[in-house]
Amino acid sequence: MIKQGTSGMPLLKQQAMERFDVDEVLTRDELKSGESLSRMLGKQQSNVMVIEDRVDLSVFDTDNVKEQQKPNVDFSWARKAIEACRVVKDDHEIAMIRHANVVSSYAHEQVLASVKRAKNERELNAVFVMHCHANGCREQAYGCICASGTNASTLHYVHNDMPLTGRLNLLLDAGCEWQCYCSDITRTFPLHGKFTKESRETYELVLLMQSTCMKMIRAGVLWEDVHMKAHTVAAEGLRQLGIFHSHLNTQDILDSHITTRFFPHGLGHYLGMDTHDTGGNANYEDPNPFFAYLRVRGTLPAGAVITNEPGIYFRQFPLEQELKDGMWKGVIDEEVLKRYWEVGGVRIEDDILVKDDGYENLTTVKSDVDFIEAAVFASD
Structure with missing residues (x-):
C-alpha cells in the first residue's frame, strides 16, 4: 500500500501505477472493505508469507473472506526473501545510489573548501547539509559524524559542536539520500x-588498507577474507611505525588480536534503502573478535553495493587502562603510541558496486593526500 501524506494533492490511481511501476493500486477504503483481499486470495486456500508483527492478521477474519479462503500464514520466509532480494541492485537502484554519491561527494568537496573559515564542528556539518539540500537531496542517510581531533576516535560521535582550535584533523562521515537510496562517505x-608527521603516516596506512582491499572486491569473494586483509595491512603498518614492537611478526600481532583495538569495526556493510x-x-555472537562487529558475512554477489571503510583509531579508552594493567606488554611500545593520541582517528570510506570482473567506485570525491591537503590549503 502506498501511504499518501496529509500535505499536498494525493496521487490518482493511474498516476501511482505509472510513478511506482506497480501492478495494482487500491485506495484505503478499497483495502478496508475486504472485497479486494478476497479477490486476491482466490477461491482456494493459499499460503501467505508475512513478516511477523508487520501485518494485522485480523484482516483475514472479515466477512468478505470465506472460511475456505483463509490462508496458511508463514512467518519464516518473507523477511529472509526480502533481505536477500535487496542485496542485489538493479540498474535503477544503482542509478539512485550513484546520484546520492555524486551529490554527497560534491558536498564533501565544499566542506574541504570551507575548513579554514570554520570555528567549530557544527559549521562544517551545516556546510555539508546545505549543499546536499541545495542540490535536491533534502534527507540525510544518517546522522552526520563531524569529529575533530581526538573526537574522531569515537566511532559514532554525535556532538558535532566542539571548537576546532588546537585540533589536528577532522573526520567527516556524511552522506545524503536520493529517492530513498543512501550514500555513505567518510573523509x-x-x-x-x-x-x-603522525597524521600523515596514519592516513597513508588507512589509504593502503583501503586500496589493498579494493583490489580484492569482485563477485564471489569471501568478505571475511577482505576484512582480514585490512587487519593484516594494519598489523604490518603499525609495526613499521613502531607502535608495535619490531621483533613481532605479522602473525604474532594478529594472534594477539591487538589490531581490533585500533581497527574496532567491520570493513564495510551493504548499502541501499x-x-x-x-x-x-x-x-554478533561470534566469539572471534575480528568478526564480532562484521556486518557482512559470506561471499559478495554481483550487483551488491558495499562500503569499503577501513580506519585506524587511537582510543584512550579502553587502551590506556589496558596498558596500565599490563595487558599489551611486549606488543605495544607505549612511548611511540603517545605521539599518536592527538591524531584521534582516520577513516576513509567509499561506496563500491560489486561486479563479476571487479568493482566500480561510486564515490567521486578524491582521497589521495595531495588532493586532500591542496583542497584544505586553498580554502583560505
Whole structure:
C-alpha cells in the first residue's frame, strides 16, 4: 500500500501505477472493505508469507473472506526473501545510489573548501547539509559524524559542536539520500592544510588498507577474507611505525588480536534503502573478535553495493587502562603510541558496486593526500 501524506494533492490511481511501476493500486477504503483481499486470495486456500508483527492478521477474519479462503500464514520466509532480494541492485537502484554519491561527494568537496573559515564542528556539518539540500537531496542517510581531533576516535560521535582550535584533523562521515537510496562517505583531513608527521603516516596506512582491499572486491569473494586483509595491512603498518614492537611478526600481532583495538569495526556493510542495509547475515555472537562487529558475512554477489571503510583509531579508552594493567606488554611500545593520541582517528570510506570482473567506485570525491591537503590549503 502506498501511504499518501496529509500535505499536498494525493496521487490518482493511474498516476501511482505509472510513478511506482506497480501492478495494482487500491485506495484505503478499497483495502478496508475486504472485497479486494478476497479477490486476491482466490477461491482456494493459499499460503501467505508475512513478516511477523508487520501485518494485522485480523484482516483475514472479515466477512468478505470465506472460511475456505483463509490462508496458511508463514512467518519464516518473507523477511529472509526480502533481505536477500535487496542485496542485489538493479540498474535503477544503482542509478539512485550513484546520484546520492555524486551529490554527497560534491558536498564533501565544499566542506574541504570551507575548513579554514570554520570555528567549530557544527559549521562544517551545516556546510555539508546545505549543499546536499541545495542540490535536491533534502534527507540525510544518517546522522552526520563531524569529529575533530581526538573526537574522531569515537566511532559514532554525535556532538558535532566542539571548537576546532588546537585540533589536528577532522573526520567527516556524511552522506545524503536520493529517492530513498543512501550514500555513505567518510573523509579525514588536516584542519590547517598539512598533515602532521603522525597524521600523515596514519592516513597513508588507512589509504593502503583501503586500496589493498579494493583490489580484492569482485563477485564471489569471501568478505571475511577482505576484512582480514585490512587487519593484516594494519598489523604490518603499525609495526613499521613502531607502535608495535619490531621483533613481532605479522602473525604474532594478529594472534594477539591487538589490531581490533585500533581497527574496532567491520570493513564495510551493504548499502541501499538503508545505510546499513539488509542481507548481510551478521553474527554478533561470534566469539572471534575480528568478526564480532562484521556486518557482512559470506561471499559478495554481483550487483551488491558495499562500503569499503577501513580506519585506524587511537582510543584512550579502553587502551590506556589496558596498558596500565599490563595487558599489551611486549606488543605495544607505549612511548611511540603517545605521539599518536592527538591524531584521534582516520577513516576513509567509499561506496563500491560489486561486479563479476571487479568493482566500480561510486564515490567521486578524491582521497589521495595531495588532493586532500591542496583542497584544505586553498580554502583560505
